[in-house]
């Protein structure tokens with residue numbers, strides 16, 4: 001049963017916590033819009049438990065994110081706007097996020113994401129390691145679903161003109177986490193992520209006429 005509020009879902013995968021930080025900023029931005037209800041969800045892990053147990057960083061991040069529920073089909077169907085976040089893997093989204101999207105076949109067949117507003121965000125290790133390719137390829141399945149994909153236009157976010165090392169692009173929010181994945185999103189990255197969340201929420205609110 002839908003409430004009168006516009007529902008925004010922020011769904012992400014994060015191995016070392018950087019994409020999770022962006023996800024929280026996207027959610028905060030969406031929450032700034034009046035009469036919007038935001039849910040934060042993560043996708044199912046595919047890395048075997050014993051591999052995570054053997055890696056202190058991964059184990060710690062799993063613990064930190066333990067309270068964030070795993071996204072369900074119902075979460076997707078209920079939402080008016082959905083923002084997807086994934087770390088970059090060889091210039092593309094992670095297998096965990098792809099696995100989540102690949103399981104939406106029944107939803108696709110019923111057209112249940114049609115005309116919902118969408119946005120994307122990512123984190124790479126290196127500045128030119130595929131932020132834009134990841135963001136753009138993440139959009140492709142969303143077009144198949146008939147979603148209305150929005151980015152971060154320069155006109156709404158002057159921080160895209162920043163010359164310091166950082167993320168953020170007209171295609172979506174991003175951060176550069178460094179060779180050891182331990183460089184958190186910068187203040188600018190987080191603000192751009194908030195702008196993305198706010199924009200998805202504002203447009204979803206208009207689209208759902210709430």
Ligand SMILES: Cc1cc2nc3c(=O)[nH]c(=O)nc-3n(C[C@H](O)[C@H](O)[C@H](O)COP(=O)(O)O)c2cc1C
Nearest residue numbers: 014015016017018019087090091123124125126129
């Ligand atoms: C298998 C694998 C492939 C990766 N591929 C890329 C890549 O193509 N470009 C890049 O800049 N970073 C790459 N990375 C680094 C991650 O994108 C980076 O660690 C990411 O920011 C981590 O996000 P997280 O902290 O949310 O897990 C790769 C990491 C792994 C484990």
